[in-house]
Amino acid sequence: MVWTKNVSRETASEYRDSLTESLVGQYSDYSEQYPVVNSIALDRSSFLLDAGCGTGRFLAHTAPGQRFVGVDLSLEMLKAAKRDLGRGYFVVGELEHLPFEDQKFDQIISVRVLQHVANQAKALNELSRVCQAGGSVVVLCLNSWTLHCVYKNIRMSRLGKVIDLPFQLLLGNRSMFSRWPYPYDSYCSMPELCHLFEQAGLMVEERKGGTLGAPWFFSYFYVGRIMERIAPILLRVFFRICFSVEKRLAAVFPFKYLMDKIIVRGIRQQ
Structure with missing residues (x-):
């Protein structure tokens, strides 16, 4: 799905459904959510920004009463997030020009957005700018070494x-x-993403890989559709094995450099 400012309500709903209606979508979604959610603190005292929130799938994990803001290029995606979550604040905006004052948030996440930004260094600088000193920024990006x-x-x-x-x-x-x-659509390698963090004044605290099971192959080459019809149990077992391996080896060399996605967490310096 092509993500633009003009995404329709129907397309926003289709995107949300694509993550739940197929085994490939479910695996892809969970293999992204698990490493990101486990890298942030979900409690009422933390003010969270999801930069590129889409339909709010990561914000759904926030604690009751926790303050959060979702930013996205698409108004319809934000409307879908607001309908689903029923709370929080949502703002139309771009990563390179975040409409917030300096050091506003305790924690920031940005998932599969950086690759679509032409000036990635500026985007990381913006995430760093709106993060409080000592706060954390977590970015998930597609890996260029795949x-x-x-x-x-x-x-x-x-x-x-x-x-x-x-x-x-x-x-x-x-x-x-x-x-x-x-x-x-410009993917990053782990060293490239870590370098962007350091340039933006973010000290890298954690780096790991994610998504071992190549859902892109199952989607683009129609293998997933075929297997869901003739061997759904086999496909489900395959993804469970992949996810089990991810949890154990995501932060281990060389696996963290070679999985389909890379996740980096950095701490905002003074």
Whole structure:
């Protein structure tokens, strides 16, 4: 799904449902939520910002009475989050220009947003600016050291157009090598993301990987749909094994550098 300011209400609902209606979506969602939620404090005393909150799936974990703000480019995504959560504050905005005063929040999370920002250094500087001294910033980003990134780069290149020709003849607009839907999509490696944190005055306290089971492959190549029809139990067991391995090895070298996603937590310096 292409994420823009003009996302419709129907598209926002489809995005939310995509994370719950299929085994691939459920695994992808949980394998992102677990490492991020376990890197932040969920209590009433903490003021939380979700920068790029979408439909509010991470904000749903906040403690009763905890203050939080969700920022997103899409008004319809924010409306969906407000309907689902029934509390909190939601603001239309961009990562590079956060509409908040300095040192406003105790904790900040940003999940799968940085890759769509052209000026990633400026975005990290903004997250650091609105974080209180001693507060934490947690960012999850797609990893550039993966086959997922190679596949994405092929679809964004001229080579992708050539590879796509036979698939277009067979599958039409369902081709798995059609033009990548995002005009800008730049993944980071773990060293690159840590360097951005340090440049922004954020001392890296934690780094780990996430999502071992390659849900992108199951989605783009229709393997997930096929297996959900003919072998759903096998698919469910596979994802459970992947998640079990993630929990044990996410912070262990070299696995933290090679999983589909990378998660970095930094502390705002004085």
